[in-house]
Amino acid sequence: MNRYIAPILLVMILPACGLQPLYSGGSKGAVAATLGTISVVAIEGKNGWLMRNALHDRLGTQNNVSSQFRLVVTLDDRISGFGVRADDTVTRERRTxxxxxxxxxxxxxxxxxxxxxxxxxxxxxVSSEYATIAGENSxxxxLMQKVADQIVTRLSIYARGK
Incomplete structure (x- = not known):
């Protein structure tokens, strides 16, 4: 009996904390409606193409709706070696x-x-240059997916408070 009391109390206390779902209302809610009116400005290069596509997938931009906002994104992509052997060959890279x-x-x-x-x-x-390049591309x-998620989350928080 005691194991049922804690969840019931939690459910009763939760509304009192003031938390509200960010995406309440689903695709018809205020956040989704605002995100659908953001147009992403073209971003230079292959990285820009990947980022723009990731953002479009997440924003749900509607083609027949006029844009209320423009999203301008500037990317900085770096690869640096940090694992070095005695013969000065790099064994590990960090892509930021x-x-x-x-x-x-x-x-x-x-x-x-x-x-x-x-x-x-x-x-x-690794010793195979192809495998290293494939790892860098993966x-x-x-990273594009993670950063796009971060951007859309921040945009959603802005849209919620608007």
Whole structure:
């Protein structure tokens, strides 16, 4: 009997804390509606193409809706070696991806949100150059997904408070 009391008390106390779901209302809610009106400005290079696609997938941008906001993203992608053998060959690399993004109101031209997001990944450097390049590309794709998630989460928090 005691094991049922704790969950029931928790359920009764939870509404009193003021927490509300970020995406309440689902695809018809305020956050989803705002995210659907953000257009992502083209980002330079292969990395930019990957990031823009990741953001479009998450934002649910609707083609027939006029944009209320423009999202401008600048990427900084670096690979640095940090595991070094006695013969000065690198055995491990760190790929770091940082994104500075600005949400700009199309009506006023005002920057309503200016923030950064970032993540990094470790890559083993092996004797096969092909395998190392494949590892670097996989790391880039994973980092793009993580950073896009961070950006959309921050945009959602902004849209919720709007």
């Amino acid at each position: 991806l940082r994104a500075r993004y600005q949400l700009i109101s199309t009506a006023t031209g005002e920057t309503v949100l200016d923030a950064t997001a970032g993540s990094d990944a470790g890559i083993d450097v 790391a880039l794709e994973n």
